[in-house]
Amino acid sequence: MATISLWYCRVCGLDYDYSPWGPAEDAPDYGTCECCGAQFGIDDYSAAGARVHREKWLAAGGQWFYPKLQPANWDREAQLAQVPEQYW
Template sequence: MEDRAETACRICGLDDGEVLFNEYGVPQYVICECCYNESGIGDDTLTQVRELRGYWVGHGAQWHDPKRKPADWDLLKQIANIPAEWR
């Protein structure tokens, strides 16, 4: 059976390896250190995900804690991590 656990944030695409949704799709309620979305809160439908992402990008795609933002951070590379079904 294929491991379907999600480690990339559905909103911003940050993938630090922490499981956000387990192999059964159950949210683990982890707060993303980039966009500050909590997995399982407002990101369970494509419409909601797109609204949250649009809000985040529309406000400059700011990191919640700028000190944690990597020096070589690239928004487009990070967004490419978003699972296809949540784009």
Template sequence: MYKCLVCGYLGLYEKPYDKNGCASYEICPCCGFQFGFDDKDQGKTFESYRIKWISDGAQWSNKKKQPRNWSLEEQLKNL
């Protein structure tokens, strides 16, 4: 499992970027960031996306994957 560089989620199936800098295009089920699209195509930084996601209520993109006792504060410690 790999870490989301935006929200600190520790359940990505692929490394966000390979050794050559190519993106996985995986979408984080927590914050919804898509590596290779939101950053490169849309020009969003991890920090700017994180700030907007938190200010919008830090809602899970895929609510089925949200752990029962999930804590935003604890997850952000992974960054």
């Protein structure tokens, strides 16, 4: 059975089964994170940018950007623990 390689949002830690930054992590698709609303390639371009967007998102309540996509058992703190270390 093939293992799915996960990619985690640099801002909120939401897991994706593909990288919106492309296979080489150098070509963002400029899509939007379903959870925090970060625009890939803009808001998460650098660690500092990811921190700024995360702080704004959390200060505004840390709610889902697309609320209908929020899982019923969502745990924001567990998800935030998945943010890649270099983006804290």
